[in-house]
Amino acid sequence: MRALAFLCPSWTRTALLRSAPRLVAPSRSASSIATAVQYDDDVTDDFIPQPPRRSLKRDIDAVTTALSFAEKPIVLPSPRRASPYNSLAKAIGVKDITRDDVDWTSAVDRIISRGVPISTNDANAMLAAMRPASRITQGTRLLQHTNPHAHTYDLLLAAHSTLGNADTAIACFAEMQNRGLAATGYTYGHLMGAFARARDLDKALALYNQMEVAGIEQDLIVSTSLMACCVRTGATERAFDIFDTLKYRSTRYAPDVTTYSLLIHACLKSPEKSAERAQDLFTEMQEKGHKPNRYTYNTLIRVFASRSTYFVEAWQVADQMQRDGVELDKITYYALLAACVTAQDLIRARKLVKELLSRAAVIDGEVNEAWKIDRTMWQLLMRAYASGRAPYDKTPVDHVFDPANALPLPQSSSGGLLLDKDVLTTTETAHEAQRVLRYLAEHDADTVDTQLLDAYIGVLHQRKATNALRDACFGPSNLFARLGLAQSPFTYRTALLAAYDARDLDLLNTAWHAYRAHVEHAGPSSCLAAIPGDGTSPDIQTHARYIEALARLDRLDDAVQVLFELYDDPAHGSAINGANAIPPRSVLKCLFTKAIQLEKPHIVDALNLLYPPRVLPGSRGKIVPGSRPLTLERDVSRKPGFHDASPTTKKAARYSRAAKKHGSKVKTPRNTRRH
Secondary structure, three states, rough: OOOOHHHHHHHHHHHHOOOOOOOOOOOOOOOOOOOOOOOOOOOOHHOOOOOOOOOOHHHHOOOOOOOOOOOOOOOOOOOOHHHHHHHHHHOOOOOOOOOOOHHHHHHHHHHHHHOOOOOHHHHHHHHHHHOOOHHHHHHHHHHHOOOOOOOHHHHHHHHHHHHHHHHHHHHHHHHHOOOOOOOOHHHHHHHHHHHHHOOOHHHHHHHHHHHHOOOOEEEEHHHHHHHHHHOOOHHHHHHHHHHHHHOOOOOOOOHHHHHHHHHHHOOOOOOOOHHHHHHHHHHHHHHHOOOOOHHHHHHHHHHOOOHHHHHHHHHHHHHHHHHOOOOOOOOHHHHHHHHHHHHOOOHHHHHHHHHHHOOOOOOOOOOOHHOOOHHHHHHHHHHHHOOOOOOOOOOHHHHHHHHHHOOOOOOOOOOOOOOOOOOOHHHHHHHHHHHHHHHHHHOHHHHHHHEEEEHHHHHHHOOOOOHHHHHHHOOOOOHHHHOOOOOOOOHHHHHHHHHHHHHHHHHHHHHHHHHHHHHHHOHHHHHOOOOOOOOOOOHHHHHHHHHHHHHHHOOEEEEEEEEHHHOOOHHHHHHHHHHHHHOOOOHHHHHHHHHHHHHHHHHHHHHHHHHHOOEOOOOOOOEOOOOOOOOOOOOOOOOOOOOOOOOOHHHHHHHHHHHHHHEEEOOHHHHOOOO
């Protein structure tokens, strides 16, 4: 209940602990600038329901007292002391069949070697006691010595579903039909779960239609598994359509907590109104009388964490989570940490990390496995260093990365890793990020991967440590080469952005040549996958960054040459529909602006050739916005001055007109004042 009190000021914390244990949410003044946070948003197996199965005790109780595969009947002392667990364990030669370390290969060999047929109940009892992997391998052998029925195949399909073996599940289902056994709702539920884990939406929809043709009602388990398959494959709107149909079909199969949690998770896949839709689902679930569980709360916080404007709501959900008696776990802290990254709140992010490190501390020589720190927390912390707001420090950031100025590291524990300050300056932020990376490289090398180094490169870029970034990526002390890790397209794209901001032609060419060598070594297919929600590939975006940087450095001829090479490359044409492979005109703003400013008519003609004006069908000749032909002459049909001004000048003009209209002085924005 008081787990998050450390995030509040001292006077607020005192009142918090004295009164009701309510979480004090941050104010609404948090910046609404969103920062891209790569967070695992895949559907976990917790959202794929399992059909109810017979308990292990019930299956074993079905075993007869004298087991059919025993050489001699087992004589029990008294019916009161009869234990089917002990009887079955003694017959197969193990002490306890419910343990995970049972050698089922030897047990099944001993049973088969007796040469006596195995009854169906005995085979089902052994299958129910096996782990999924053993059930698949040994279940095939047991089927050859018993007469299986529908429940036997349900147990096998449940194992295939847990492991996500869609093809073998289909083969098992076909064998069941060949034996003339009728499939039940449990059978279809297990088969649908296998398709959901294998992300095979076509087969899942075909199975759903087959159930309707066979007259088998699609219950809640089957429908929820189909929705999970839709979410995993990106068909979120289809999942919501199935959900709406399920709500109004019957009260018997009304959505439960698992279904609502799955649909809240699906909101992470849809960028438009994701937080609003998730909030409506959460409210509707509570109105229906369903009590949210930990998965529901954590998923809702993750949805809110993707939007900076819902930063307060994310903390309010954590507050409600505590008031409802649901304990916060490591996933909850990670979701709140991601919310801090999106909202650029470095202060709360560091407090969360300190609390996580204290909970994961070694006590009496034992590590708390439930709070064991993994690479996800360190990646989120690095992104918080890159995006977090910090007071500007006049000390050059590159001075921090001098080995002579390095801070000493803690010897064996990460308790004193972070600086003992709440507010860090830009220089101190870069200093602490470097210290964290050095500690992980020396004491926990398995945690350091390419994504973590990319996040650290992002810190160097945002804190304008250009020389340190050049040395970390391409210099003698290359971090990737020293740690044996491969660079990713994100690494080169960040280096190009740093060269663009610093107007560094040497860094620009170095990063570009390294990227081209990476593409030739790894193959073009590694960089051509389309980015969800954007439609372009990482390779297209990297080309766009390089072209804009060349334009900013007045290298327009080189920029247009790279643009034509990209247009003529057949690899991009096959990946993104021919002419659409080139970067959109709206992306190459710097190139278009420079071509007009420097009055380069041949550059303007070349750009108009690559980007001809397009007309919307049925728009009576209306040109698509953003595709108007470029010209070096001013358009006299428009009001001169305002439309050709920069966005900052336009903003100042709007404030001036508002002041004249209302007859009062309107405060001019800080970034539009003239100096």
